[in-house]
Amino acid sequence: RDALRASGLLDLSIPTEFGGQGASWSETLRVVRELAQVDSSVAHVFAFHHLLLATVRLFGQPAQWQPWFEQTARQRWFWGNALNPLDKRTTATAYSHWYEFHGDKSFCSGATDSDMLLASAIQQGEGGKLLIAAFPSGRAGVQIRQDWDNIGQRQTDSGSVRFDHVRVEAGEVLLNPGPLSSPFACLRPLIAQLILTNLYLGIAEGALREARQYTLEQRRLWPASLAATPNKDPYTLLHYGEFFAALEGARLLTDHAAAQLDDAWRQEAQLSETARGRLAVSIAAAKVAASRSGLDLTSRMFEVTGARATTAALRLDRFWRNLRVHSLHDPLDYKLQELGDWALNGQYPIPSFYS
Structure with a gap:
């Protein structure tokens, strides 16, 4: 602090x-x-x-x-x-x-x-x-x-x-305009949701960085592998390819939502319900992507680091623990329900303290 x-x-x-x-x-x-x-x-x-x-x-x-x-x-x-x-x-x-x-x-x-x-x-x-x-x-x-x-x-x-x-x-006491009283005031929960998204993404990026360092410096080659070195093992490369693709998609969605938030913030009282709704959809999509890719990576990172990486001294489990606790802030299922309502019915998420 x-x-x-x-x-x-x-x-x-x-x-x-x-x-x-x-x-x-x-x-x-x-x-x-x-x-x-x-x-x-x-x-x-x-x-x-x-x-x-x-x-x-x-x-x-x-x-x-x-x-x-x-x-x-x-x-x-x-x-x-x-x-x-x-x-x-x-x-x-x-x-x-x-x-x-x-x-x-x-x-x-x-x-x-x-x-x-x-x-x-x-x-x-x-x-x-x-x-x-x-x-x-x-x-x-x-x-x-x-x-x-x-x-x-x-x-x-x-x-x-x-x-x-x-x-x-x-x-x-914040009475005027008060909580969630206008499209602009309703940006508060969207800022919170995008903060969570960036936290999840940052945790996953940190986990990938530490996993990569461990793989390159300490990972041992499995005896059955036909590769000459651990960093050329085809299964290891496959996992890293999946990690990268998932995180790259989450990053692009997250940065796109942040750019939309900047635009909405500048509009202040002129912000429309439609513009606020579009932003809510973008942030929900980014949050789903960051949550899923992050939880997957922080769990599967041990498949590219190996059994020795589970030693308590490394504390590599902290990435999963932190992301798992934080991602339960509000149920991801309800974010997906909101996205489904938009995709099927063209209905924007209804403003609340969680959407």
């Missing part, structure tokens, strides 16, 4: 007029993918930091997000996530000029060591209205728990947060 703060990359996506570097989404996501090749947990919290900045931009007013952008760039703030709209255990009680958040929230990626939190709660007495607010992580009543114990993405610290009667000021 401190290395990322010192790097200056936390203001990468912030416009230059607010002290940032003004990078496009394509540029920001390429950094995410490169980090994921080496450490997908670091890439995860870094990417979600920029997702949360985008969220306050899309759901809030300039009087809210502009000062937050400026302070993030100036103070090197790290943003953490406690939004998770599927976990409805946190409630909000409205008072005259403030709200009280109370309850628990799970899958809070990047909350540990963050400076700002983006949190959601269900407002009582308002028919289950979802409220989203941004406030300092160190506020009284915020308890960030160290209870993340999954098999992958271990350093994301995606555990739980407890809100014990936390006071949230009215100006910290």
Whole structure:
């Protein structure tokens, strides 16, 4: 975290007029993918930091997000996530000029060591209205728990947060335009989905790089092989050919979707439902390709590295564990269902926090 703060990359996506570097989404996501090749947990919290900045931009007013952008760039703030709209255990009680958040929230990626939190709660007495607010992580009543114990993405610290009667000021709640209120505001879930896609792709690229290095430097030739050296074994070459073809397709789909996102982001309030729908289809297709090719590669990489590569000292299993955990963020089957509805019926995915 401190290395990322010192790097200056936390203001990468912030416009230059607010002290940032003004990078496009394509540029920001390429950094995410490169980090994921080496450490997908670091890439995860870094990417979600920029997702949360985008969220306050899309759901809030300039009087809210502009000062937050400026302070993030100036103070090197790290943003953490406690939004998770599927976990409805946190409630909000409205008072005259403030709200009280109370309850628990799970899958809070990047909350540990963050400076700002983006949190959601269900407002009582308002028919289950979802409220989203941004406030300092160190506020009284915020308890960030160290209870993340999954098999992958271990350093994301995606555990739980407890809100014990936390006071949230009215100006910290993103009410206007609010969550998913327009085609432009509905870019938020698409940015999240494309972040996941780049994480999966980066993990797979990192796995391929390490597998290649091991094959070239340490792989032993199987006695039955007719090749002179391990790197000329026909079955080894076949596997690498399949890995390359699958990843190349996923890369092209992912970069195409990122270019579309850049265009949609520039349109702001002028973005149409149709343009948003086309982008959703492109991102869903890229996510399916990156998920499937990545899971296949991170599992089958041992077929080109051999039995000795399963030693715990190499930790080559980390690629599969990280990708397997992260790819369960939302079921791939439902992405395929959305793509099928588009391919068969011409129906764009219906905006939600997951599409």
